[in-house]
Amino acid sequence: xxxxxxxxxxxxxxxxxxxxxxxxxxxxxxxxxxxxxxxxxxxxxxxxxxxxxxxxxxxxxxxxxxxxxxxxxxxxxxxxxxxxxxxxxxxxxxxxxxxxxxxxxxxxxxxxxxxxxxxxxxxxxxxxxxxxxxxxxxxxxxxxxxxxxxxxxxxxxxxxxxxxxxxxxxxxxxxxxxxxxxxxxxxxxxxxxxxxxxxxxxxxxxxxxxxxxxxxxxxxxxxxxxxxxxxxxxxxxxxxxxxxxxxxxxxxxxxxxxxxxxxxxxxxxxxxxxxxxxxxxxxxxxxxxxxxxxxxxxx
Amino acid sequence: xxxxxxxxxxxxxxxxxxxxxxxxxxxxxxxxxxxxxxxxxxxxxxxxxxxxxxxxxxxxxxxxxxxxxxxxxxxxxxxxxxxxxxxxxxxxxxxxxxxxxxxxxxxxxxxxxxxxxxxxxxxxxxxxxxxxxxxxxxxxxxxxxxxxxxxxxxxxxxxxxxxxxxxxxxxxxxxxxxxxxxxxxxxxxxxxxxxxxxxxxxxxxxxxxxxxxxxxxxxxxxxxxxxxxxxxxxxxxxxxxxxxxxxxxxxxxxxxxxxxxxxxxxxxxxxxxxxxx
Numbered sequence: 001x002x003x004x005x006x007x008x009x010x011x012x013x014x015x016x017x018x019x020x021x022x023x024x025x026x027x028x029x030x031x032x033x034x035x036x037x038x039x040x041x042x043x044x045x046x047x048x049x050x051x052x053x054x055x056x057x058x059x060x061x062x063x064x065x066x067x068x069x070x071x072x073x074x075x076x077x078x079x080x081x082x083x084x085x086x087x088x089x090x091x092x093x094x095x096x097x098x099x100x101x102x103x104x105x106x107x108x109x110x111x112x113x114x115x116x117x118x119x120x121x122x123x124x125x126x127x128x129x130x131x132x133x134x135x136x137x138x139x140x141x142x143x144x145x146x147x148x149x150x151x152x153x154x155x156x157x158x159x160x161x162x163x164x165x166x167x168x169x170x171x172x173x174x175x176x177x178x179x180x181x182x183x184x185x186x187x188x189x190x191x192x193x194x195x196x197x198x199x200x201x202x203x204x205x206x207x208x209x210x211x212x213x214x215x216x217x218x219x220x221x222x223x224x225x226x227x228x229x230x231x232x233x234x235x236x237x238x239x240x241x242x243x244x245x246x247x248x249x250x251x252x253x254x255x256x257x258x259x260x261x262x263x264x265x266x267x268x269x270x271x272x273x274x275x276x277x278x279x280x281x282x283x284x285x286x287x288x289x290x291x292x293x294x295x296x297x298x299x
Numbered sequence: 300x301x302x303x304x305x306x307x308x309x310x311x312x313x314x315x316x317x318x319x320x321x322x323x324x325x326x327x328x329x330x331x332x333x334x335x336x337x338x339x340x341x342x343x344x345x346x347x348x349x350x351x352x353x354x355x356x357x358x359x360x361x362x363x364x365x366x367x368x369x370x371x372x373x374x375x376x377x378x379x380x381x382x383x384x385x386x387x388x389x390x391x392x393x394x395x396x397x398x399x400x401x402x403x404x405x406x407x408x409x410x411x412x413x414x415x416x417x418x419x420x421x422x423x424x425x426x427x428x429x430x431x432x433x434x435x436x437x438x439x440x441x442x443x444x445x446x447x448x449x450x451x452x453x454x455x456x457x458x459x460x461x462x463x464x465x466x467x468x469x470x471x472x473x474x475x476x477x478x479x480x481x482x483x484x485x486x487x488x489x490x491x492x493x494x495x496x497x498x499x500x501x502x503x504x505x506x507x508x509x510x511x512x513x514x515x516x517x518x519x520x521x522x523x524x525x526x527x528x529x530x531x532x533x534x535x536x537x538x539x540x541x542x543x544x545x546x547x548x549x550x551x552x553x554x555x556x557x558x559x560x561x562x563x564x565x566x567x568x569x570x571x572x573x574x575x576x
Contacts, residue, residue: 020478021397025405028390028449035446036412039423046422100318103311114315116562118322122569123558124551125507127524131547132325135332135540141341143328175325183566236416239509243528257510260418265514270422277419288414292407 040281047275053268065275075276077251078259085166085255086234089173094227096174097181102211104182105189115186122179130243133172134159137244159245165252169240177234181226188222189215221294228291232284256280326551333544340540355541364518365546368526373553374437375522376505379444380498386445387452387497388490392482394453395460396468406457413450417510425514435517443511448501455500455568459493460486492564499561500568503554523550 047065051058069075104115121129136144137158145155158168192215200210238257241247247254247262254262260280264273332340334351359365393399394406424443425434433439463486471481487494509524516525527550530543558565 017397017478018399021393021399024389024393024397025399028386028409028453029405031386032409032412032446032449035424035443036415036420039420039427040415042423042426043419100315103315106311108312114319117319119566120326120555120558121322123503123554123565124326125524125554127507127509127527128329128547128550131527131543132329134538135329135544136325138540141345143345146344175321179322180569183569232414236418238418239524242509242513243531257416257418261421261510261514264422265425270426274419274422277416277422280416281419284414284416288411291414292411295410296403296407 043274044278046271047278049271051271051274053270058271061271065272068272069275069279074251074254074259078254078256081166081252081254082235082256085170085173085237085253086231088167088170089177089234090227090230092170092174093178093181093230094223096178098185100178100182101185101189104186115182118182119179121176122183124176126176126239127243129172129176130240133168133175134244137168160249162249162252165245165249169244169253172240172244173234173237177230180230184222184226185219188219192218221297224294225291228287228294232287232291235284235287236280329544329551330548332540333548335541337541355545359542359545359549363542365523365526365549368521368523369549371437371520372506372522372524372550375440375444375520376502378437378441379448379505380501382441382445383448383452383501384494384498387449388456388487388494390449391453391456392460392486395457396465406454409450409453413447421511421514424511428515434515435519435521437520439515440508440512440520440522443515444501444505444508447508448504451500451504451568452497455497456490456493459490459496463489495561496564496567499557499564503557503565503568506550506553 048060048062049058050061050064100118104111124132136142139145139155139157139160144158148155156164158164196214196218197210200214205213236257237255238261241253241255241258245253247258256276257280260273260276263276264270333355334353335346335349336352336354339346339349390409394402399405428434428439467485467489468476468478468481471485472478476484506522507524508522512522512525513528516522523546527543527546530539530546532538
């Protein structure tokens with residue numbers, strides 16, 4: 001490559017540089033094609049078969065699995081549970097995160113330290129988060145219900161109660177991921193252009209008016225990216241449920257990922273599980289396309 | 300005047316105080332619990348002051364295989380970081396500097412692989428690994444995690460490469476370097492913070508991963524995230540809280556050290572380099 005014209009960078013043969021560019025890109029492209037795209041395609045093929053561990057023959061069943069899914073009450077249950085979970089977690093995390101972010105934009109002593117401690121839950125391994133909250137939610141002997149009893153609030157049985165189990169898992173997720181919104185929104189608020197805000201002050205707008213009519217609209221692109229990222233991740237949650245409830249009591253906390261895992265690796269119906277996972281791929285592809293569009297618009 | 304202002308500040312200081320306690324308390328409680336005897340674990344009101352005992356620590360470290368699983372995790376994480384950095388820095392440099400067609404489409408294609416549900420990939424990977432004898436091996440997880448870290452590495456590094464002025468390579472090439480030489484000798488050393496950001500973030504992601512590890516490993520290559528669930532209830536006994544809290548505390552340690560040492564870099568990874576602090 002030494003024979004290029006070093007003194008005339010603009011005359012440098014652009015095709016040649018382009019070639020090097022492609023060569024550098026190629027290993028990563030191939031790697032991801034083999035590790036992620038090939039499995040995705042293979043999974044699509046599996047979803048049209050009745051592939052099961054230990055069954056000697058595999059037959060092509062066309063759309064049979066997909067037809068079965070639409071009559072599968074467990075599937076619809078897991079879809080509802082996932083939708084509830086995603087809505088509950090992401091909306092709470094966003095509102096809490098926005099509130100804290102607004103407080104943290106004020107200047108005060110120890111702000112950096114406080115921000116650092118508040119972001120800590122985000123850095124904890126999700127499985128450990130599950131263990132932590134499993135411990136706190138033990139109704140009979142841990143501190144959470146004891147604290148509640150001081151205030152004369154009878155604590156529920158958390159993970160064992162049908163109506164509370166999903167909320168309990170959601171609380172663990174909220175604890176871990178509210179910091180994500182705190183992080184994104186504080187830096188978003190700090191880097192807002194000051195002129196329109198000052199202009200509004202001069203015109204006599206109140207603090208809340210400036211927030212609702214100036215800051216919030218300016219933050220909207222950032223907020224939509226953060227929300228979509230969290231929706232995608234929350235929709236795929238698996239670890240927390242495995243550690244905290246095993247999907248129970250009954251099927252009260254069976255998130256979609258958990259259901260797919262159970263169909264595939266507990267009941268060994270891999271073809272059926274693959275078909276279920278493709279419905280998930282479909283939802284996530286749509287969400288990702290919206291996300292990518294909104295990121296591209298920002299750039 | 301001053302005291303009036305102070306009184307105005309109090310409510311939101313209280314709110315922040317509560318939020319800080321809520322963020323930290325569960326972590327502290329986990330660590331405290333690991334030093335309690337089983338009796339103290341089941342006492343109400345929970346003793347705030349107690350004589351710490353090392354029973355569970357000694358049990359987990361000496362009499363279980365947790366140490367070996369811990370080593371597995373560290374090997375898997377380091378290996379996948381090395382592999383994804385190696386592949387990712389080339390791709391990121393290409394996307395940052397070269398005049399290639401549909402550059403943004405490539406960049407976003409990489410990003411989109413991050414959104415795919417593990418549940419949809421895991422079945423074929425399981426069958427593939429089963430066929431080629433890679434189930435329950437360290438290299439199996441290293442390769443897989445490298446693929447999942449790659450989009451992050453590419454996006455983070457690309458941002459860092461773009462921040463470096465192009466004149467750097469141009470003057471290096473005037474001095475007789477090839478493109479590769481300029482990249483290795485000039486750009487890489489300057490992009491060290493970027494490599495660090497991408498590296499620590501992928502490291503933490505790899506330690507945290509659970510789903511693939513659960514499906515693809517058994518007793519040989521099992522990493523800590525799965526090993527800790529061995530203390531959860533089985534059909535015949537309940538949760539071993541003492542041992543589980545020790546294991547969980549041990550798992551948190553690398554992440555917390557990295558967070559304290561490399562906070563800025565880790566945060567940049569978390570936001571995919573969108574926030575430059």
